Amino acid sequence: MSDLLAIGASGVRAYQGALATTSDNIANAGTAGYVRRTPTLREVAATGSTGGTVQAGVALGLVDRAADAFRSSAVRSSGSELARSETGMVWLDRIEQTLDGSQLSARLGDFFNAGQALAANPAAGAPRAVMLEQAGAVAAAFRATGASLDEAQADIATAAQGAAGELTAQAAALAKVNSAIGRSTGAAPPALLDERDRILESMSALVDVSVSFDAAGRATVKAGAAGGPTLVAGDRAADVGVSLNGQGALQFHLRLDGEVAVIPAQGGTLAGIVDGAQRVADAKASLDELATDFIDAVNAVQAGGEDLNGAAGGPMFAGTDAASMTVALTDGAQIAAATPGAGKQGNGNLQVLAGVRKSGGFEDRLTTLQSATGAAIAARRNVIDAQSAIHDNAVAARDAVSGVNLDEEAVNLLKFQQAYQASARVIQVARETLDSIFAIR
Structure with a gap:
Protein backbone atom coordinates (compact mmCIF):
# COMPACT_ATOMS: atom_id res chain seq x y z
CA MET A 1 0.00 0.00 0.00
CA SER A 2 2.92 2.39 0.66
CA ASP A 3 4.02 1.95 -2.99
CA LEU A 4 0.52 2.77 -4.13
CA LEU A 5 0.51 5.91 -1.98
CA ALA A 6 3.93 6.95 -3.28
CA ILE A 7 2.91 6.42 -6.89
CA GLY A 8 -0.29 8.39 -6.41
CA ALA A 9 1.59 11.19 -4.63
CA SER A 10 4.20 11.38 -7.39
CA GLY A 11 1.43 11.68 -9.96
CA VAL A 12 -0.24 14.50 -8.04
CA ARG A 13 3.05 16.41 -7.81
CA ALA A 14 3.99 15.81 -11.46
CA TYR A 15 0.63 16.69 -12.92
CA GLN A 16 0.31 19.70 -10.66
CA GLY A 17 3.54 20.98 -12.22
CA ALA A 18 2.29 20.13 -15.72
CA LEU A 19 -0.94 22.01 -15.03
CA ALA A 20 1.05 25.02 -13.81
CA THR A 21 3.17 25.02 -16.98
CA THR A 22 0.10 24.75 -19.21
CA SER A 23 -1.66 27.50 -17.25
CA ASP A 24 1.42 29.70 -17.67
CA ASN A 25 1.29 29.16 -21.44
CA ILE A 26 -2.38 30.15 -21.54
CA ALA A 27 -1.84 33.21 -19.37
CA ASN A 28 1.03 34.42 -21.58
CA ALA A 29 -0.57 33.69 -24.95
CA GLY A 30 -0.51 37.41 -25.72
CA THR A 31 2.84 38.23 -24.11
CA ALA A 32 5.39 39.47 -26.63
CA GLY A 33 8.48 37.28 -26.74
CA TYR A 34 7.00 34.48 -24.65
CA VAL A 35 8.11 31.04 -25.83
CA ARG A 36 5.76 28.12 -25.22
CA ARG A 37 6.84 25.72 -22.48
CA THR A 38 6.34 21.97 -22.71
CA PRO A 39 6.36 19.86 -19.51
CA THR A 40 8.22 16.57 -19.78
CA LEU A 41 7.21 13.60 -17.64
CA ARG A 42 9.49 10.68 -16.85
CA GLU A 43 8.92 7.38 -15.15
CA VAL A 44 10.47 6.92 -11.72
CA ALA A 45 11.84 3.42 -11.23
CA ALA A 46 13.69 2.01 -8.27
CA THR A 47 15.59 -1.23 -7.86
CA GLY A 48 14.20 -3.69 -5.31
CA SER A 49 16.25 -5.65 -2.77
CA THR A 50 16.22 -8.71 -5.04
CA GLY A 51 17.51 -6.78 -8.01
CA GLY A 52 14.13 -6.38 -9.72
CA THR A 53 12.67 -3.07 -10.86
CA VAL A 54 10.00 -1.57 -8.67
CA GLN A 55 7.62 1.00 -10.17
CA ALA A 56 7.75 4.17 -8.09
CA GLY A 57 5.57 6.57 -10.09
CA VAL A 58 6.23 9.64 -12.26
CA ALA A 59 8.24 12.85 -11.98
CA LEU A 60 8.18 16.19 -13.78
CA GLY A 61 11.40 16.60 -15.73
CA LEU A 62 12.80 19.71 -17.35
CA VAL A 63 10.39 22.19 -18.88
CA ASP A 64 11.36 22.56 -22.54
CA ARG A 65 11.19 25.88 -24.40
CA ALA A 66 9.82 25.48 -27.91
CA ALA A 67 12.49 27.81 -29.28
CA ASP A 68 14.02 27.56 -32.75
CA ALA A 69 17.39 29.31 -32.99
CA VAL A 209 23.99 41.66 -35.05
CA SER A 210 25.79 38.34 -35.09
CA VAL A 211 24.83 36.20 -32.07
CA SER A 212 26.39 33.10 -30.53
CA PHE A 213 25.48 31.23 -27.34
CA ASP A 214 27.57 29.32 -24.85
CA ALA A 215 26.52 26.07 -23.17
CA ALA A 216 24.74 27.93 -20.37
CA GLY A 217 22.72 30.03 -22.83
CA ARG A 218 24.62 33.32 -22.44
CA ALA A 219 24.73 35.41 -25.61
CA THR A 220 27.77 37.00 -27.22
CA VAL A 221 26.79 39.75 -29.63
CA LYS A 222 28.88 41.33 -32.35
CA ALA A 223 27.78 44.37 -34.30
CA GLY A 224 27.53 43.57 -37.99
CA ALA A 225 28.96 40.31 -39.30
CA ALA A 226 30.67 37.66 -37.20
CA GLY A 227 33.95 39.56 -37.50
CA GLY A 228 32.47 42.83 -36.25
CA PRO A 229 33.29 44.50 -32.93
CA THR A 230 31.92 42.91 -29.77
CA LEU A 231 28.86 44.61 -28.33
CA VAL A 232 28.15 42.19 -25.47
CA ALA A 233 30.32 39.43 -24.05
CA GLY A 234 29.11 37.69 -20.91
CA ASP A 235 28.34 40.33 -18.29
CA ARG A 236 30.32 43.03 -20.15
CA ALA A 237 28.55 45.52 -22.40
CA ALA A 238 29.92 48.23 -24.70
CA ASP A 239 29.03 51.91 -24.65
CA VAL A 240 27.85 53.17 -28.03
CA GLY A 241 28.59 56.68 -29.28
CA VAL A 242 28.23 58.71 -32.46
CA SER A 243 30.38 61.25 -34.29
CA LEU A 244 29.41 63.78 -36.96
CA ASN A 245 31.88 65.39 -39.34
CA GLY A 246 31.65 68.84 -40.92
CA GLN A 247 30.06 67.45 -44.07
CA GLY A 248 27.15 65.90 -42.18
CA ALA A 249 28.33 62.28 -42.36
CA LEU A 250 27.58 60.13 -39.31
CA GLN A 251 29.57 57.28 -37.80
CA PHE A 252 28.71 55.07 -34.84
CA HIS A 253 31.37 53.54 -32.62
CA LEU A 254 31.53 51.46 -29.46
CA ARG A 255 33.89 51.25 -26.51
CA LEU A 256 34.47 47.96 -24.65
CA ASP A 257 37.28 47.28 -22.21
CA GLY A 258 38.95 50.55 -23.15
CA GLU A 259 39.06 49.80 -26.87
CA VAL A 260 37.13 51.82 -29.44
CA ALA A 261 35.87 50.35 -32.72
CA VAL A 262 33.69 51.62 -35.54
CA ILE A 263 30.32 49.88 -35.88
CA PRO A 264 29.97 48.67 -39.49
CA VAL A 401 6.96 26.74 -33.40
CA SER A 402 7.34 29.00 -30.38
CA GLY A 403 3.94 30.61 -30.03
CA VAL A 404 1.10 29.46 -27.81
CA ASN A 405 -1.79 27.65 -29.49
CA LEU A 406 -4.76 28.04 -27.17
CA ASP A 407 -6.59 25.05 -28.66
CA GLU A 408 -3.63 22.77 -27.97
CA GLU A 409 -3.22 24.17 -24.47
CA ALA A 410 -6.91 23.58 -23.73
CA VAL A 411 -6.48 19.92 -24.69
CA ASN A 412 -3.35 19.65 -22.53
CA LEU A 413 -5.12 21.34 -19.64
CA LEU A 414 -7.94 18.79 -19.76
CA LYS A 415 -5.50 15.88 -20.13
CA PHE A 416 -3.34 16.93 -17.17
CA GLN A 417 -6.40 17.74 -15.07
CA GLN A 418 -7.78 14.26 -15.60
CA ALA A 419 -4.39 12.72 -14.82
CA TYR A 420 -4.16 14.80 -11.63
CA GLN A 421 -7.63 13.70 -10.55
CA ALA A 422 -6.80 10.07 -11.32
CA SER A 423 -3.61 10.28 -9.25
CA ALA A 424 -5.56 11.76 -6.38
CA ARG A 425 -8.02 8.90 -6.74
CA VAL A 426 -5.10 6.42 -6.48
CA ILE A 427 -4.15 7.99 -3.13
CA GLN A 428 -7.74 7.75 -1.98
CA VAL A 429 -7.98 4.08 -2.97
CA ALA A 430 -4.73 3.33 -1.16
CA ARG A 431 -6.01 4.98 2.02
CA GLU A 432 -9.36 3.20 1.83
CA THR A 433 -7.58 -0.14 1.40
CA LEU A 434 -5.32 0.55 4.35
CA ASP A 435 -8.30 1.53 6.48
CA SER A 436 -9.98 -1.76 5.56
CA ILE A 437 -6.90 -3.71 6.52
CA PHE A 438 -6.53 -1.93 9.84
CA ALA A 439 -10.24 -2.53 10.52
CA ILE A 440 -9.82 -6.31 10.40
CA ARG A 441 -9.96 -7.78 13.88
Whole structure:
Protein backbone atom coordinates (compact mmCIF):
# COMPACT_ATOMS: atom_id res chain seq x y z
CA MET A 1 0.00 0.00 0.00
CA SER A 2 2.92 2.39 0.66
CA ASP A 3 4.02 1.95 -2.99
CA LEU A 4 0.52 2.77 -4.13
CA LEU A 5 0.51 5.91 -1.98
CA ALA A 6 3.93 6.95 -3.28
CA ILE A 7 2.91 6.42 -6.89
CA GLY A 8 -0.29 8.39 -6.41
CA ALA A 9 1.59 11.19 -4.63
CA SER A 10 4.20 11.38 -7.39
CA GLY A 11 1.43 11.68 -9.96
CA VAL A 12 -0.24 14.50 -8.04
CA ARG A 13 3.05 16.41 -7.81
CA ALA A 14 3.99 15.81 -11.46
CA TYR A 15 0.63 16.69 -12.92
CA GLN A 16 0.31 19.70 -10.66
CA GLY A 17 3.54 20.98 -12.22
CA ALA A 18 2.29 20.13 -15.72
CA LEU A 19 -0.94 22.01 -15.03
CA ALA A 20 1.05 25.02 -13.81
CA THR A 21 3.17 25.02 -16.98
CA THR A 22 0.10 24.75 -19.21
CA SER A 23 -1.66 27.50 -17.25
CA ASP A 24 1.42 29.70 -17.67
CA ASN A 25 1.29 29.16 -21.44
CA ILE A 26 -2.38 30.15 -21.54
CA ALA A 27 -1.84 33.21 -19.37
CA ASN A 28 1.03 34.42 -21.58
CA ALA A 29 -0.57 33.69 -24.95
CA GLY A 30 -0.51 37.41 -25.72
CA THR A 31 2.84 38.23 -24.11
CA ALA A 32 5.39 39.47 -26.63
CA GLY A 33 8.48 37.28 -26.74
CA TYR A 34 7.00 34.48 -24.65
CA VAL A 35 8.11 31.04 -25.83
CA ARG A 36 5.76 28.12 -25.22
CA ARG A 37 6.84 25.72 -22.48
CA THR A 38 6.34 21.97 -22.71
CA PRO A 39 6.36 19.86 -19.51
CA THR A 40 8.22 16.57 -19.78
CA LEU A 41 7.21 13.60 -17.64
CA ARG A 42 9.49 10.68 -16.85
CA GLU A 43 8.92 7.38 -15.15
CA VAL A 44 10.47 6.92 -11.72
CA ALA A 45 11.84 3.42 -11.23
CA ALA A 46 13.69 2.01 -8.27
CA THR A 47 15.59 -1.23 -7.86
CA GLY A 48 14.20 -3.69 -5.31
CA SER A 49 16.25 -5.65 -2.77
CA THR A 50 16.22 -8.71 -5.04
CA GLY A 51 17.51 -6.78 -8.01
CA GLY A 52 14.13 -6.38 -9.72
CA THR A 53 12.67 -3.07 -10.86
CA VAL A 54 10.00 -1.57 -8.67
CA GLN A 55 7.62 1.00 -10.17
CA ALA A 56 7.75 4.17 -8.09
CA GLY A 57 5.57 6.57 -10.09
CA VAL A 58 6.23 9.64 -12.26
CA ALA A 59 8.24 12.85 -11.98
CA LEU A 60 8.18 16.19 -13.78
CA GLY A 61 11.40 16.60 -15.73
CA LEU A 62 12.80 19.71 -17.35
CA VAL A 63 10.39 22.19 -18.88
CA ASP A 64 11.36 22.56 -22.54
CA ARG A 65 11.19 25.88 -24.40
CA ALA A 66 9.82 25.48 -27.91
CA ALA A 67 12.49 27.81 -29.28
CA ASP A 68 14.02 27.56 -32.75
CA ALA A 69 17.39 29.31 -32.99
CA PHE A 70 17.38 29.41 -36.80
CA ARG A 71 13.90 30.92 -37.05
CA SER A 72 14.71 33.45 -34.35
CA SER A 73 17.83 34.42 -36.29
CA ALA A 74 15.73 34.88 -39.43
CA VAL A 75 13.39 37.22 -37.53
CA ARG A 76 16.33 39.28 -36.28
CA SER A 77 17.92 39.49 -39.73
CA SER A 78 14.74 40.44 -41.59
CA GLY A 79 13.74 42.89 -38.86
CA SER A 80 17.13 44.59 -39.08
CA GLU A 81 16.83 45.08 -42.83
CA LEU A 82 13.30 46.42 -42.50
CA ALA A 83 14.29 48.86 -39.74
CA ARG A 84 17.08 50.26 -41.92
CA SER A 85 14.75 50.89 -44.84
CA GLU A 86 11.98 52.38 -42.71
CA THR A 87 14.38 54.72 -40.93
CA GLY A 88 15.98 55.83 -44.18
CA MET A 89 12.52 56.48 -45.59
CA VAL A 90 11.82 58.99 -42.82
CA TRP A 91 14.69 61.20 -43.98
CA LEU A 92 13.92 60.81 -47.68
CA ASP A 93 10.41 62.07 -46.96
CA ARG A 94 11.93 64.94 -45.00
CA ILE A 95 14.11 65.95 -47.96
CA GLU A 96 11.17 65.79 -50.36
CA GLN A 97 8.99 67.93 -48.10
CA THR A 98 11.81 70.45 -47.73
CA LEU A 99 12.47 70.79 -51.45
CA ASP A 100 8.78 71.06 -52.29
CA GLY A 101 7.60 73.08 -49.32
CA SER A 102 9.53 76.30 -49.99
CA GLN A 103 8.29 76.61 -53.59
CA LEU A 104 11.87 77.40 -54.64
CA SER A 105 11.35 76.23 -58.21
CA ALA A 106 8.38 78.57 -58.64
CA ARG A 107 10.30 81.48 -57.10
CA LEU A 108 13.20 80.97 -59.53
CA GLY A 109 10.79 81.03 -62.45
CA ASP A 110 9.07 84.14 -61.15
CA PHE A 111 12.41 85.95 -60.80
CA PHE A 112 13.52 85.29 -64.36
CA ASN A 113 10.04 86.10 -65.69
CA ALA A 114 10.16 89.41 -63.84
CA GLY A 115 13.41 90.17 -65.64
CA GLN A 116 11.74 89.52 -68.98
CA ALA A 117 8.86 91.80 -68.00
CA LEU A 118 11.30 94.57 -67.04
CA ALA A 119 13.00 94.21 -70.42
CA ALA A 120 9.78 95.42 -72.07
CA ASN A 121 9.97 98.76 -70.21
CA PRO A 122 13.36 99.12 -68.49
CA ALA A 123 12.88 102.78 -67.55
CA ALA A 124 9.66 102.16 -65.57
CA GLY A 125 9.79 101.94 -61.79
CA ALA A 126 7.01 99.42 -61.25
CA PRO A 127 8.56 96.45 -63.08
CA ARG A 128 11.88 97.20 -61.34
CA ALA A 129 10.12 97.03 -57.97
CA VAL A 130 8.50 93.76 -58.99
CA MET A 131 11.81 92.23 -60.03
CA LEU A 132 13.44 93.34 -56.79
CA GLU A 133 10.53 91.81 -54.89
CA GLN A 134 10.96 88.53 -56.78
CA ALA A 135 14.68 88.60 -56.00
CA GLY A 136 13.76 88.81 -52.32
CA ALA A 137 11.34 85.90 -52.75
CA VAL A 138 14.06 83.77 -54.36
CA ALA A 139 16.50 84.56 -51.56
CA ALA A 140 13.84 83.77 -48.94
CA ALA A 141 13.04 80.44 -50.64
CA PHE A 142 16.71 79.49 -50.74
CA ARG A 143 17.12 80.46 -47.09
CA ALA A 144 14.05 78.50 -46.03
CA THR A 145 15.16 75.40 -47.93
CA GLY A 146 18.70 75.62 -46.62
CA ALA A 147 17.51 76.20 -43.06
CA SER A 148 15.15 73.21 -43.29
CA LEU A 149 18.00 70.97 -44.41
CA ASP A 150 20.19 72.33 -41.60
CA GLU A 151 17.37 71.53 -39.18
CA ALA A 152 17.09 68.03 -40.65
CA GLN A 153 20.81 67.50 -40.05
CA ALA A 154 20.40 68.63 -36.44
CA ASP A 155 17.43 66.28 -36.01
CA ILE A 156 19.43 63.39 -37.48
CA ALA A 157 22.22 64.07 -35.00
CA THR A 158 19.67 64.01 -32.17
CA ALA A 159 18.13 60.79 -33.48
CA ALA A 160 21.59 59.24 -33.74
CA GLN A 161 22.37 60.11 -30.13
CA GLY A 162 19.06 58.61 -29.05
CA ALA A 163 19.67 55.40 -31.01
CA ALA A 164 23.19 55.11 -29.59
CA GLY A 165 21.84 55.55 -26.07
CA GLU A 166 19.13 52.97 -26.67
CA LEU A 167 21.62 50.43 -27.99
CA THR A 168 23.86 51.05 -24.98
CA ALA A 169 20.90 50.41 -22.66
CA GLN A 170 19.93 47.23 -24.51
CA ALA A 171 23.50 45.94 -24.36
CA ALA A 172 23.64 46.61 -20.61
CA ALA A 173 20.31 44.84 -20.11
CA LEU A 174 21.54 41.78 -22.01
CA ALA A 175 24.73 41.72 -19.95
CA LYS A 176 22.61 41.60 -16.79
CA VAL A 177 20.55 38.74 -18.19
CA ASN A 178 23.74 36.90 -19.14
CA SER A 179 24.97 37.36 -15.60
CA ALA A 180 21.73 35.97 -14.16
CA ILE A 181 21.87 33.00 -16.53
CA GLY A 182 25.43 32.32 -15.42
CA ARG A 183 24.38 32.25 -11.76
CA SER A 184 21.58 29.76 -12.43
CA THR A 185 22.04 26.24 -11.12
CA GLY A 186 21.26 23.65 -13.75
CA ALA A 187 19.29 24.74 -16.79
CA ALA A 188 18.63 28.47 -17.13
CA PRO A 189 15.07 29.53 -16.20
CA PRO A 190 12.87 29.85 -19.31
CA ALA A 191 11.85 33.37 -18.30
CA LEU A 192 15.49 34.51 -18.46
CA LEU A 193 15.94 32.92 -21.88
CA ASP A 194 12.77 34.63 -23.10
CA GLU A 195 14.09 37.98 -21.87
CA ARG A 196 17.42 37.30 -23.55
CA ASP A 197 15.72 36.65 -26.88
CA ARG A 198 13.48 39.71 -26.53
CA ILE A 199 16.51 41.93 -25.98
CA LEU A 200 18.34 40.38 -28.93
CA GLU A 201 15.38 41.12 -31.19
CA SER A 202 15.27 44.71 -29.96
CA MET A 203 19.00 45.09 -30.54
CA SER A 204 18.72 43.72 -34.08
CA ALA A 205 16.17 46.43 -34.87
CA LEU A 206 18.85 48.97 -33.95
CA VAL A 207 21.81 47.34 -35.71
CA ASP A 208 22.48 44.10 -37.52
CA VAL A 209 23.99 41.66 -35.05
CA SER A 210 25.79 38.34 -35.09
CA VAL A 211 24.83 36.20 -32.07
CA SER A 212 26.39 33.10 -30.53
CA PHE A 213 25.48 31.23 -27.34
CA ASP A 214 27.57 29.32 -24.85
CA ALA A 215 26.52 26.07 -23.17
CA ALA A 216 24.74 27.93 -20.37
CA GLY A 217 22.72 30.03 -22.83
CA ARG A 218 24.62 33.32 -22.44
CA ALA A 219 24.73 35.41 -25.61
CA THR A 220 27.77 37.00 -27.22
CA VAL A 221 26.79 39.75 -29.63
CA LYS A 222 28.88 41.33 -32.35
CA ALA A 223 27.78 44.37 -34.30
CA GLY A 224 27.53 43.57 -37.99
CA ALA A 225 28.96 40.31 -39.30
CA ALA A 226 30.67 37.66 -37.20
CA GLY A 227 33.95 39.56 -37.50
CA GLY A 228 32.47 42.83 -36.25
CA PRO A 229 33.29 44.50 -32.93
CA THR A 230 31.92 42.91 -29.77
CA LEU A 231 28.86 44.61 -28.33
CA VAL A 232 28.15 42.19 -25.47
CA ALA A 233 30.32 39.43 -24.05
CA GLY A 234 29.11 37.69 -20.91
CA ASP A 235 28.34 40.33 -18.29
CA ARG A 236 30.32 43.03 -20.15
CA ALA A 237 28.55 45.52 -22.40
CA ALA A 238 29.92 48.23 -24.70
CA ASP A 239 29.03 51.91 -24.65
CA VAL A 240 27.85 53.17 -28.03
CA GLY A 241 28.59 56.68 -29.28
CA VAL A 242 28.23 58.71 -32.46
CA SER A 243 30.38 61.25 -34.29
CA LEU A 244 29.41 63.78 -36.96
CA ASN A 245 31.88 65.39 -39.34
CA GLY A 246 31.65 68.84 -40.92
CA GLN A 247 30.06 67.45 -44.07
CA GLY A 248 27.15 65.90 -42.18
CA ALA A 249 28.33 62.28 -42.36
CA LEU A 250 27.58 60.13 -39.31
CA GLN A 251 29.57 57.28 -37.80
CA PHE A 252 28.71 55.07 -34.84
CA HIS A 253 31.37 53.54 -32.62
CA LEU A 254 31.53 51.46 -29.46
CA ARG A 255 33.89 51.25 -26.51
CA LEU A 256 34.47 47.96 -24.65
CA ASP A 257 37.28 47.28 -22.21
CA GLY A 258 38.95 50.55 -23.15
CA GLU A 259 39.06 49.80 -26.87
CA VAL A 260 37.13 51.82 -29.44
CA ALA A 261 35.87 50.35 -32.72
CA VAL A 262 33.69 51.62 -35.54
CA ILE A 263 30.32 49.88 -35.88
CA PRO A 264 29.97 48.67 -39.49
CA ALA A 265 26.19 49.11 -39.44
CA GLN A 266 24.60 47.43 -42.45
CA GLY A 267 21.13 47.07 -40.94
CA GLY A 268 18.81 48.43 -38.30
CA THR A 269 17.99 51.96 -37.25
CA LEU A 270 21.66 52.92 -37.04
CA ALA A 271 22.27 52.08 -40.70
CA GLY A 272 19.08 53.93 -41.67
CA ILE A 273 20.27 57.01 -39.80
CA VAL A 274 23.66 56.84 -41.51
CA ASP A 275 21.92 56.57 -44.90
CA GLY A 276 19.60 59.46 -44.04
CA ALA A 277 22.46 61.66 -42.87
CA GLN A 278 24.33 61.09 -46.12
CA ARG A 279 21.28 61.85 -48.24
CA VAL A 280 20.53 65.05 -46.34
CA ALA A 281 24.18 66.08 -46.59
CA ASP A 282 24.15 65.41 -50.36
CA ALA A 283 20.91 67.37 -50.81
CA LYS A 284 22.34 70.29 -48.82
CA ALA A 285 25.55 70.25 -50.85
CA SER A 286 23.56 70.26 -54.12
CA LEU A 287 21.34 73.09 -52.89
CA ASP A 288 24.31 75.17 -51.70
CA GLU A 289 26.07 74.64 -55.03
CA LEU A 290 22.92 75.72 -56.85
CA ALA A 291 22.59 78.80 -54.63
CA THR A 292 26.20 79.93 -55.04
CA ASP A 293 26.12 79.32 -58.81
CA PHE A 294 22.91 81.37 -59.02
CA ILE A 295 24.37 84.19 -56.91
CA ASP A 296 27.60 84.28 -58.92
CA ALA A 297 25.80 84.16 -62.29
CA VAL A 298 23.29 86.91 -61.49
CA ASN A 299 25.92 89.12 -59.87
CA ALA A 300 28.17 88.65 -62.93
CA VAL A 301 25.33 89.84 -65.16
CA GLN A 302 24.80 92.83 -62.86
CA ALA A 303 28.51 93.70 -62.99
CA GLY A 304 28.40 93.77 -66.80
CA GLY A 305 25.61 96.34 -67.06
CA GLU A 306 24.45 99.77 -65.95
CA ASP A 307 21.62 100.66 -63.60
CA LEU A 308 18.92 103.27 -64.14
CA ASN A 309 21.29 106.03 -62.97
CA GLY A 310 24.05 105.04 -65.39
CA ALA A 311 26.25 103.53 -62.68
CA ALA A 312 27.90 100.13 -62.93
CA GLY A 313 25.67 97.39 -61.59
CA GLY A 314 26.39 96.13 -58.11
CA PRO A 315 25.81 92.63 -56.69
CA MET A 316 22.13 91.73 -56.53
CA PHE A 317 22.61 88.86 -54.07
CA ALA A 318 24.92 88.14 -51.14
CA GLY A 319 25.64 84.93 -49.27
CA THR A 320 27.94 81.94 -49.24
CA ASP A 321 25.29 79.20 -49.25
CA ALA A 322 21.54 78.75 -49.50
CA ALA A 323 20.85 79.41 -45.83
CA SER A 324 22.71 82.75 -45.86
CA MET A 325 21.41 84.13 -49.17
CA THR A 326 20.06 87.71 -49.07
CA VAL A 327 19.28 90.54 -51.51
CA ALA A 328 22.08 93.12 -51.66
CA LEU A 329 20.19 95.75 -53.69
CA THR A 330 17.95 98.19 -51.84
CA ASP A 331 16.29 99.95 -54.79
CA GLY A 332 14.87 98.73 -58.08
CA ALA A 333 16.77 101.49 -59.84
CA GLN A 334 19.98 99.59 -59.01
CA ILE A 335 19.04 96.75 -61.35
CA ALA A 336 21.51 96.83 -64.25
CA ALA A 337 19.08 96.40 -67.13
CA ALA A 338 21.14 98.14 -69.78
CA THR A 339 24.48 97.37 -71.35
CA PRO A 340 27.09 100.12 -70.78
CA GLY A 341 26.18 103.33 -72.64
CA ALA A 342 22.72 102.18 -73.78
CA GLY A 343 20.86 104.61 -71.53
CA LYS A 344 17.72 104.23 -69.49
CA GLN A 345 15.81 102.44 -72.26
CA GLY A 346 18.52 99.88 -72.71
CA ASN A 347 17.61 96.24 -71.88
CA GLY A 348 20.53 94.34 -73.36
CA ASN A 349 21.81 93.22 -69.98
CA LEU A 350 18.42 91.68 -69.19
CA GLN A 351 18.78 89.61 -72.36
CA VAL A 352 22.09 88.39 -70.99
CA LEU A 353 20.22 87.41 -67.80
CA ALA A 354 17.72 85.45 -69.90
CA GLY A 355 20.64 83.58 -71.47
CA VAL A 356 22.05 82.79 -68.06
CA ARG A 357 18.71 81.29 -67.11
CA LYS A 358 19.14 78.77 -69.90
CA SER A 359 22.90 78.18 -69.63
CA GLY A 360 22.86 77.91 -65.84
CA GLY A 361 19.95 75.49 -65.86
CA PHE A 362 19.03 76.46 -62.31
CA GLU A 363 15.40 75.38 -62.54
CA ASP A 364 16.31 72.15 -64.33
CA ARG A 365 18.93 71.32 -61.71
CA LEU A 366 16.42 71.80 -58.92
CA THR A 367 13.86 69.69 -60.78
CA THR A 368 16.47 66.95 -61.20
CA LEU A 369 17.19 67.01 -57.47
CA GLN A 370 13.49 66.78 -56.66
CA SER A 371 12.92 64.01 -59.20
CA ALA A 372 15.85 61.98 -57.90
CA THR A 373 14.47 62.22 -54.38
CA GLY A 374 11.02 61.18 -55.55
CA ALA A 375 12.43 58.22 -57.46
CA ALA A 376 14.44 57.13 -54.40
CA ILE A 377 11.29 57.29 -52.27
CA ALA A 378 9.30 55.20 -54.75
CA ALA A 379 12.06 52.58 -54.93
CA ARG A 380 12.40 52.52 -51.14
CA ARG A 381 8.65 51.97 -50.72
CA ASN A 382 8.85 48.91 -52.94
CA VAL A 383 11.78 47.59 -50.92
CA ILE A 384 9.91 48.19 -47.65
CA ASP A 385 6.86 46.33 -48.95
CA ALA A 386 9.01 43.33 -49.87
CA GLN A 387 10.96 43.41 -46.62
CA SER A 388 7.77 43.71 -44.58
CA ALA A 389 6.42 40.57 -46.23
CA ILE A 390 9.67 38.70 -45.57
CA HIS A 391 9.71 39.80 -41.94
CA ASP A 392 6.05 38.91 -41.41
CA ASN A 393 6.69 35.44 -42.84
CA ALA A 394 9.73 34.99 -40.61
CA VAL A 395 7.74 35.98 -37.52
CA ALA A 396 4.89 33.64 -38.52
CA ALA A 397 7.33 30.75 -39.03
CA ARG A 398 8.92 31.34 -35.63
CA ASP A 399 5.58 31.72 -33.86
CA ALA A 400 4.31 28.51 -35.46
CA VAL A 401 6.96 26.74 -33.40
CA SER A 402 7.34 29.00 -30.38
CA GLY A 403 3.94 30.61 -30.03
CA VAL A 404 1.10 29.46 -27.81
CA ASN A 405 -1.79 27.65 -29.49
CA LEU A 406 -4.76 28.04 -27.17
CA ASP A 407 -6.59 25.05 -28.66
CA GLU A 408 -3.63 22.77 -27.97
CA GLU A 409 -3.22 24.17 -24.47
CA ALA A 410 -6.91 23.58 -23.73
CA VAL A 411 -6.48 19.92 -24.69
CA ASN A 412 -3.35 19.65 -22.53
CA LEU A 413 -5.12 21.34 -19.64
CA LEU A 414 -7.94 18.79 -19.76
CA LYS A 415 -5.50 15.88 -20.13
CA PHE A 416 -3.34 16.93 -17.17
CA GLN A 417 -6.40 17.74 -15.07
CA GLN A 418 -7.78 14.26 -15.60
CA ALA A 419 -4.39 12.72 -14.82
CA TYR A 420 -4.16 14.80 -11.63
CA GLN A 421 -7.63 13.70 -10.55
CA ALA A 422 -6.80 10.07 -11.32
CA SER A 423 -3.61 10.28 -9.25
CA ALA A 424 -5.56 11.76 -6.38
CA ARG A 425 -8.02 8.90 -6.74
CA VAL A 426 -5.10 6.42 -6.48
CA ILE A 427 -4.15 7.99 -3.13
CA GLN A 428 -7.74 7.75 -1.98
CA VAL A 429 -7.98 4.08 -2.97
CA ALA A 430 -4.73 3.33 -1.16
CA ARG A 431 -6.01 4.98 2.02
CA GLU A 432 -9.36 3.20 1.83
CA THR A 433 -7.58 -0.14 1.40
CA LEU A 434 -5.32 0.55 4.35
CA ASP A 435 -8.30 1.53 6.48
CA SER A 436 -9.98 -1.76 5.56
CA ILE A 437 -6.90 -3.71 6.52
CA PHE A 438 -6.53 -1.93 9.84
CA ALA A 439 -10.24 -2.53 10.52
CA ILE A 440 -9.82 -6.31 10.40
CA ARG A 441 -9.96 -7.78 13.88
